Amino acid sequence: DGRFWVATNRTLCEFLSSRNERGHSFRAYPKSQGLGAYEIVSLAEDQYGNLWMGTNSAGAMKLARSGFVTFGEEDGFTEISAIFEKTNGELCVVGGVPGNLTGSVAEGVRIDATDPASILYWRRLGRFDGQKFTWLRPNAPKRIKSFFGWGWNQTALQDHTGEWWIMTYGELYRFPKTNRFEDLKTIRPKAVYTTQDGLASPDLFRIFEDSSGDIWISSISSIESGLAQWERVTETWHDLSRTDGLPSFKEHAATAFREDRAGHLWIGFSWGGLARYRDGKFTYFTADDGVPPGWIYDLYVDHAGRLWIASTLGGLARVDDPSADRPTSITYTTADGLSSNKATCLTEDRYGCIYVGTSRGLDRLDPATGRVKHFTSADGLVPGEIVVLFCDRKGDIWIGNPSGLSRLTPHLDPPQSPPPILINGLRIAGIQQTVSALGESTVALPDLAADKNQLQIDFVGLSFALGESLRYQYKLEGADREWSPPTDQRMVNYANLAPGRYRFLVRAINSDGVATPTPAMISFTILPPLWQRWWFLMGVAAFVAGAAYLAYRYRVAQLTKLERVRTRIATDLHDDIGSSLSQIAILSEVARQEDELSPRVAEPLDQIATVSRELVDAMSDIVWAINPHRDSLPDLTRRVRRFASDMFTARNIAFHFRAPEGEADVKLDADVRRQVFMIFKESINNIVRHSGCTQAEIELEFKKGRLQLRLSDNGCGFDAAGPSYGHGLMSMRERARSLGGELEVDSQPGRGTVVTLQVPITRRRDLPE
Numbered sequence: 156d157g158r159f160w161v162a163t164n165r166t167l168c169e170f171l172s173s174r175n176e177r178g179h180s181f182r183a184y185p186k187s188q189g190l191g192a193y194e195i196v197s198l199a200e201d202q203y204g205n206l207w208m209g210t211n212s213a214g215a216m217k218l219a220r221s222g223f224v225t226f227g228e229e230d231g232f233t234e235i236s237a238i239f240e241k242t243n244g245e246l247c248v249v250g251g252v253p254g255n256l257t258g259s260v261a262e263g264v265r266i267d268a269t270d271p272a273s274i275l276y277w278r279r280l281g282r283f284d285g286q287k288f289t290w291l292r293p294n295a296p297k298r299i300k301s302f303f304g305w306g307w308n309q310t311a312l313q314d315h316t317g318e319w320w321i322m323t324y325g326e327l328y329r330f331p332k333t334n335r336f337e338d339l340k341t342i343r344p345k346a347v348y349t350t351q352d353g354l355a356s357p358d359l360f361r362i363f364e365d366s367s368g369d370i371w372i373s374s375i376s377s378i379e380s381g382l383a384q385w386e387r388v389t390e391t392w393h394d395l396s397r398t399d400g401l402p403s404f405k406e407h408a409a410t411a412f413r414e415d416r417a418g419h420l421w422i423g424f425s426w427g428g429l430a431r432y433r434d435g436k437f438t439y440f441t442a443d444d445g446v447p448p449g450w451i452y453d454l455y456v457d458h459a460g461r462l463w464i465a466s467t468l469g470g471l472a473r474v475d476d477p478s479a480d481r482p483t484s485i486t487y488t489t490a491d492g493l494s495s496n497k498a499t500c501l502t503e504d505r506y507g508c509i510y511v512g513t514s515r516g517l518d519r520l521d522p523a524t525g526r527v528k529h530f531t532s533a534d535g536l537v538p539g540e541i542v543v544l545f546c547d548r549k550g551d552i553w554i555g556n557p558s559g560l561s562r563l564t565p566h567l568d569p570p571q572s573p574p575p576i577l578i579n580g581l582r583i584a585g586i587q588q589t590v591s592a593l594g595e596s597t598v599a600l601p602d603l604a605a606d607k608n609q610l611q612i613d614f615v616g617l618s619f620a621l622g623e624s625l626r627y628q629y630k631l632e633g634a635d636r637e638w639s640p641p642t643d644q645r646m647v648n649y650a651n652l653a654p655g656r657y658r659f660l661v662r663a664i665n666s667d668g669v670a671t672p673t674p675a676m677i678s679f680t681i682l683p684p685l686w687q688r689w690w691f692l693m694g695v696a697a698f699v700a701g702a703a704y705l706a707y708r709y710r711v712a713q714l715t716k717l718e719r720v721r722t723r724i725a726t727d728l729h730d731d732i733g734s735s736l737s738q739i740a741i742l743s744e745v746a747r748q749e750d751e752l753s754p755r756v757a758e759p760l761d762q763i764a765t766v767s768r769e770l771v772d773a774m775s776d777i778v779w780a781i782n783p784h785r786d787s788l789p790d791l792t793r794r795v796r797r798f799a800s801d802m803f804t805a806r807n808i809a810f811h812f813r814a815p816e817g818e819a820d821v822k823l824d825a826d827v828r829r830q831v832f833m834i835f836k837e838s839i840n841n842i843v844r845h846s847g848c849t850q851a852e853i854e855l856e857f858k859k860g861r862l863q864l865r866l867s868d869n870g871c872g873f874d875a876a877g878p879s880y881g882h883g884l885m886s887m888r889e890r891a892r893s894l895g896g897e898l899e900v901d902s903q904p905g906r907g908t909v910v911t912l913q914v915p916i917t918r919r920r921d922l923p924e
Contacts, residue, residue, distance in 0.1 A: 160206060162195035167208065167218075184218075202572065205619050217619070223535035227559030232288060234276055235555030236307040238545035242317050243334060246283040246547055248560065249303050249310055251276030252290045278302045280311065280321070282336045293321055293339045295328055306360035306375070308453060308500055308543045309412065314364045318345065325349060325357035327372065348385075353392025355381020355404075363412035365420055373409035375425070380408035382422070400437030402428055413454035415462055415477040423451025429464065431477070445484040447472045453544075455501035455509075461522075463509060465498035471511055473522070487520065492527030494518050502544040502552060504565040510552055512541030517554055528666050529624045530563075537561040571618075574625055574663040576675045580613025580646075600679035608652040608681050615645055616663030616671070628670070629661040638662075654683035779832075788821040788862075791828050792855055795835050795864075799853055802839050810851040821857055821916065830890045831864065831914060834898065837883050838866045838910050846870025846908060857916065864912040875902040 159170035161181065168181040197209035206218040227233060234251030241247060253276060279290045280303075295302070303310045304322035311321045317332030319339065327348040330339060348354055356374035363371045370385035381396040381404055396404045402424060411423035420432040427448050429440045440446050447469025455463045462474040462482075470488035488496050493513065500512035504519075511518040517530040532538040536554065543555040554561040577594025581587075584607045590598065594615060616625040626641040633655050641664055649659075658678045662671040685691055779785055779794060792814040803810045823831075842851055848870030856863045884900065887910075891898035896914035 160198055162198050162208065164194045167195055201619050219535065223530070223537075223554075223561045223563050225535055225537050225559060225561045226288070227537065230288070230559070232276075232279075232281065232290065233559050234278070234557050235560045236278075236303065236542065237310040238543050238553050238555055238560075239309075239312055240545075240547060241282075241313050241334075241336070242315070244548045245336065246545075246553065247311075247313075247336075248281045248283070248288070248553075248555065250279065250281055250290075250555075250560070252279045252281075253277075280339065289336065291337065291340045293319070293328065293330065294341055294343060295321075295323065304359040309361045309363055312362060312364060314370070315368060320362055320364075320370060322359040322362055322372070324359065327354065327359060327362075348392065353383055353385075353394055355383045355394045355396045360408065361410065361412060365414050366418055371409075371412055371420070371422075373412075373422075375408040375410075380404040380425075382409045398437060400439055401430055402439055411451050411454045411465075413456055413462070415456050416460040417478045419477065421454050421462060421477065423454050423464065425450045427451070427466070440482070444481065445472070445486075447484075447486060449497075452498065453500045453512075455503065457503045457509065457522075458507060463501050465501050465511065467497045467499070470496040471498045471501075471509075471520070487525075487527075491525065492518075493520075494527075494529045497540075499540065499542055500544040502546045504546060504552060505550040506565060506567060508565070510544055510546075512544050512554065512556075514540045517541055517544075526666065528568075535561070536563075568620075568667075571620055571623070571665050571667050571669060573669045573671050574616045574618040574623075574665055576614060576616045576627075576661055576663045576671045578612065578661075578675050578677060579615050580611075581677070582611040583607050584609050596673070596675045598677040600677065602680045602682050605654060605682055605684040605687075608654075609648075609650045610652070610659075610679075611646065611648045612659060612661075612677065613646050614661045614675060618663075618665060620665075623666060625663045625665060627661060627663055629659065631657055631659050633657040652681055654681045654687060656680045779828075786822050786825060786828065788815070788823060788857060791823060791831065794832060795853070795855065798832075798836060799839055799851075802843050803851060806843050808843070808848060808851055810853060812853045814855040815857050823916065827894060827914065827916070830894055831862070831912065834887045834890050834912055835864060835866070837887055841883060842866070842868050842870065842908075846872075848907065860916060862912075862914045862916045864914075865909065867907060867909040869907045872902045872904050872906045872908050874904060875900045875908075 161168040161170060167184045169184070170181055194211050195208045196211055199207045199209075201207060208216045208218065210216065232250045232252050235248055237249035239247055277292070279292055281288045281290045292302075302321075302323050304324065306322075311319070313319050317334065319328075319330035319333070321328045321330070328344045329346040329348065330342055331345045333339065333342055350357055354372065354374065356376045356379065358374045358376040358380075359372060360375045360380075361373045365371065368387040370387075372383050372385070374381045374383075379396075381394065382398075382401070384393045384395055385391070386393065395401065407424040407426055407428060409422050410425050413421050415421060417433075422430045422432070424430070427442060427446060427450070429446045429451060431438045431440070442448055447464060447466035449466040449468025451464060451466055453465040455465075456477075457463060460477070462477040464472040464474070464484070466472070470486060470491075470493050472484040472486045474482045474484045476482060487493055493511065494515040495513040497514040498511050499514070502510050504510065507522065509520045509522060511520060515529075516532070517536055519528045519530070520526075530536045537556055537559045539556045539558045541554055541556050545553045545555075547553065550565065552563040552565060554563065575596075577596055578590060578598050579594040581590050581598065583600075583603065588600075614627065614629075616627065618625055624643065626643055627645065628638040628641055629647055630636075630638045631649060634649075634652065634657065647661075656678075657680070658676060660674040660676055662674040664670045779790075785791075785794075796812050796814070799810060799812060802808075842848060846868045848868035851866065851868040854863075854865040856865075888898045891912055891914070894914045896912060899911045900908065901911070902908035
C-alpha cells in the first residue's frame, strides 16, 4: 500500500507522508501496542500485506494489515459482559477493572481464593474515546450486590432520551439525561425500581428498550423467573410473568430481546422457545415450529429484516419473514460450517455478513453464499467463548468475553491465491524420517522393504489471511481413486500397504474453495517380500513344474510296468492254465466215449469235462479283464454283445442290442470293465434262468461322463420291493457301489424286469509307448 517502515534497535517506526512544523514525521510502535521486542533486524511483507519482523531475542512478529485489536488485562480491564453505544455514538462497555477501588465485596468480579475479602476485579462501566478506555462507578450506594446484575449482553443502556438504565441485584437505577459520561459518578439517580414497584424478581438479567421507548427487563431465579415492562407513557411497571401466551416462568426465563421492522417484540427463552409480542398479545413458538433447541442466547434483526436466532444446542436459525403468522426458519449448524452448535451472540457488518459468537471463537456467515469464515485467537481474537457482539456506527465489530475485548474493522475479502502446501513430517514404521524444517513440496523415498508398509505423513498449508481456515484433501495413487473429503486434519496414517508403487498427493483448499494447483507429493515403492519376488516365483514355478514332470514320468513308468505285468499274467493264464484246462476237458470227453466205461466212472468224467469247460470260460473272462489291450469301451461292448448272443440264442430269446459308436477313445480301468461285465453277466443269467421271457433289450450308453447299462425283458417279473432270497442282486449292488455307481431294479410280477446300472467314467489317455 506504499507505506514506508523503518526498523531500529529501539522500536518499529512508520514514515508518515504528512508534514508538521518540523517536516516529515514518524509514528513509533512501542511494546504497549503489542511489539514483542525492540531490536528488529529484518522486515518483510507477505502476499496478504502483513508486515513480518525478525528480532534477535523474540523470534518473528507479524503486524497484520487488517485484523483484530485486542484489549485485556494488560490494558487494565477484563470480564467484558455488555457493549452498547451512547446516543452520541461513543462506545460503552461493562467490564471488570483491578480491585484497588472502593466498593463492596458483592460488587467484585473475581475474588482471591486465598482471601475472599480481596477483590481482584470490580464491575464497572467504561467508555472508549478512540484511543483508551475510561472507567467509572455510577453513583449508587456503597454497598450494592452484583452491580449490572448477573446477566450479559444487555445489562445497561442509554435510552433514546439520553437517560441511563443500570441494573444491580434487586434494583434498577434510572439516571437522568446527561451527555457527559463522567457525570454518572456524581449525578443522583432519577429513580430506583424494585419488586415493590413492579419488577418481577430481584435477579435482574437482561434489559431492552423498544421503538416506543418502553423498557423490558427479565429476571432469572432458581425459584421463579419473571418478565416486566415499563410503560413510558404512564411510567408504570407491569409484571407480565403470568400473561397468556408465555411459557411458565418456573421452567423458563426471558434471555434475549429484539424488535423486528414491524415493531413486534421477540423474546428468547432459556431451555428453548421464542415469543412474539404483537397487538398486545404474546404468541409462543417451540421446536415444533422450527425454533432451535437449547437456550436462546441472542436475537438479531439484519438490514433485510430477517430475524436471526442464536441457541446453545441448535446453532443458528434465520427467519426470513418474522411477520408471518407461522414463521419458518432455516438453520445453520456445524454441518453448514459453523465452528460450534453453541451460538451465544450476534451482529452484522456493513457488508451484510452475520457475525456469530460461539464457544470456539467467532464465525462470519455470508447469507448470500452460505460461506463461513472462522476467527480464533490465532488471528488476534480475544481467547475463549464469545459472550457479546456489537457493531458500532463506524462499522467496527466489537467482541467481548471474560478474557477481554477485541475490535475488528471488516473489509471485503480480496481474491485469495491458492495456498502453498508442504510436507513437514514423515514416519515410516514408527521411525521419524528426515524432512526439512521448512517443509518440502516433493519427497522421493528409496525403495522400502516389505515390512516398512506403515506411513504417517504430516502436512501444512501456508496462509496468513485473516480468519483463513484451510482444509485439506489427499489421495494415495496406487490405493485411492478419488480425493478424500475436505478435512481440517493435517496428518494421515496408512497401514499395511501392499507391495507396489505409490504416490501420495495432498492439496490445501482455502475458504473460497480454491485448491493448491500443484499438490505436495511423496513417491515411494514398497518391495514385495522375498517369496513374492518375480525371480523367486519363477524358481518355485520351475521347481513345481519339474517335480510334476518327474511325478508324471514316475506314474507313467509305474503304470507301464503294471500293464506289462498284466499282459504277462494274461498271457501266462491263457497259454498255460487255459490250455491245460482245455486239455483236461478234451481228454475227459475222449475218455467218456470209451464203451467199456462203467457208469460209476463215466459220471465223474462228465463232471470233470463240465467243470473244465466252465473253468475255461471263467479263465477267458479273467484273461480278458486283466489284458491291458482290452481297456476300452468298444472291447467291453463286443464282450457284452457276444455273451448276450451266446446265452439268448441258446434259449431262443430274441434280443435287441444298442451300443454307442465312435467312443474308441473312452478308456476303462480293468476293475471297471470286470465289475460291469460281471454285473451284466449275472443279469443275463437271471433273465435266462428265471424270467421265462421271449424278448430282451440291451442298451449301452455313454453320456456326460457316465456309463449306463440297461437290460429289460418281457418275462414273468418279481416283486422288487419284497425280500430278496438270493445272493445275486446283493452281489450286483455291492459291485456297483464299489465303482461309485448305482444299480436300480424295476420289476413287478407279470410285467417283466428292468435293470439299470450307472457308473461314473473318467476319460484317460493311453500311456506312451
